[in-house]
Amino acid sequence: MDPQRPDSYQGGAGPDFNDHVLHKTILVGDSGVGKTSLLVQFDQGKFIPGSFSATVGIGFTNKVVIVDGVRVKLQIWDTAGQERFRSVTHAYYRDAQALLLLYDITNKSSFDNIRAWLTEIHEYAQRDVVIMLLGNKADMSSERVIRSEDGETLAREYGVPFLETSAKTGMNVELAFLAIAKELKYRAGHQADEPSFQIRDYVESQKKRSSCCSFM
């Protein structure tokens, strides 16, 4: 854990890994937006460039995130974005506690499809599922077609937090998962005197921090 940071995460199975409640989190979005890459960056801290190999079906990775000194276990499911796998992935929405919904800032149709993804999520997922919108590939500034403000506006319309991320550089990747883990920990139980936690406020405050003090 980095002492400079308010929270941190650690991967792999620690000694009391199984003692904690499992929080199911799912990555969704069009094929090619970077779901697998985002998870690999979060899990292993690396980006594997090169040819794109689409996910077939679904798979998961376990990660322990440390929130205020408490271990929060995330089971992160990486789904296939391709239409032909959609009926398979719908079945997994039902017991998801959090969904990270990605589009690619260089791909307009992936952004336009976000509304359809949200309709699907509302149809198949639990009503109180935590949703976060991520505009990925933020490192590809010369090929950007979706402005950051457009992502912000869409997220505000649906009342969900928003971040631009880069699975390549790691920008905001850890923050996205930490925010989800904080929200899930708060929902799982909190002290009566604990200040209320709002994921959107947290993400906004961390974004300001990072732009002011090179936090990320």
Ligand SMILES: Nc1nc2c(ncn2[C@@H]2O[C@H](COP(=O)(O)OP(=O)(O)OP(=O)(O)O)[C@@H](O)[C@H]2O)c(=O)[nH]1
């Ligand atoms: N420059 C850049 N490239 C990225 C980023 N994220 C993903 N890519 C590239 O985009 C392509 C698709 O990434 P994937 O992670 O396989 O996409 P996916 O959403 O998992 O795709 P499906 O498995 O088909 O749903 C790959 O060539 C990645 O290297 C990013 O943040 N920046």
